[in-house]
Amino acid sequence: MSPRDVHRSIDTVWRMEAPRLIAGLVRMVRDVGLAEELAQDALVAALEHWPGDGVPDNPGAWLMATAKRRAIDRLRHLQLQQRKHEQLAVESEDAPPPFAAPDDADRLDDDIGDDLLRLVFTACHPVLPTQARVALTLRLLGGLTTDEIARAFLVPEPTVAQRIVRAKKSLASADVAYEVPRGPELSERLASVLEVVYLIFNEGYAATAGDDWMRPAMCDEALRLGRVLAGLAPREPEVHGLLALMEIQASRTKARVADDGTPILLLEQDRGRWDRLLIGRGLASLATAERLGGGDGPYALQAAIAACHARAATADATDWARIAALYARLAARAPSPIVELNRAVAVGMADGPAAGLALADALREAPQLQHYHLLPAVRGDLLHKLGRFGEARDEFERAAGLTRNAREQALLRQRAAACG
16 A cells, blocks of 8 residues: 555544544543543554554554553553553453442443443533533544534634533543433433534534545444434433434435445435435334424424435425425524525425525525535525526535535536536
């Protein structure tokens, strides 16, 4: 492999393995900040050795073994407690770690047996502000950069960086337990956990930046966590609502990208390639959410919208009037300019592009959408349908300039060129 290929492989491995690596290290050292530092040390070691030695057969295991050795060295250097040192020494020889969870968490921890899930609940501890919980967990478990998280939140990158730094310090100073909570505390922290899982899935479904439109591994990780959460909180309707949304959205994965990596828009997808098993699981989860009284929850409403697409045999058979009505309910339940933008698309399909454009135009001054590429992309589509090709071209070009995803940028420029 050329040095460039090795570095690309390292980047890919890091994206896939970093969350598990950090989660395993937190279980050992009980410090989120230190665990991330150790993981970064292992990455640096990979950058030093793999170009010359080649990528190992099991790169994840190589990174973990390297991180463990660095952890032992770090703990010795800092003269941390002898108990932690002995625990790490035992784990470096692949023996079971002496982990002592609080009594009331023992059974639940045994049932879950999942370092990643423990890390999610740790990062979503009430000691942190909600925005910090989400940003930290996306950083640790999603493997996202601060820039990508900032794009997901539509806030400046320095703001996200400060949230993450402060969150790590707060968790360390509060000596937060590394466990899955139970009882009332579980419900209290569940909303933040669901938001984290949702954003991880979204970043995998439509990557903020980079050369690939999708990151399937991230979608798979979010789905796995969602399924575990559904088993952990079976009577929480929004857990099932979120799982339904992710299952149905994930069903389109194979149809969303052409063989050359080019994105395929929803109305142009081959619905025969949609995964009917995932759709069936999603519809079942949506039915469970509704049966539990959560049909008007934000995730359940979004799942109901996705279900409208899943139930339509063809794009022309889509019930856009129902989708527009569901977006109106969602906007009342969880007001957001992004929800309103999606409603504009649905109204444009149900009542004509002029009606949709009127709603989209009303959002042009919304602060959150000033640098959001999908606003000009939606306006471009509606203007094109109205035959206003010059304006549509300008909007597609503007959208292409705002996105940092190479595939999406190429698609938007292609649409601009098609306007003549």
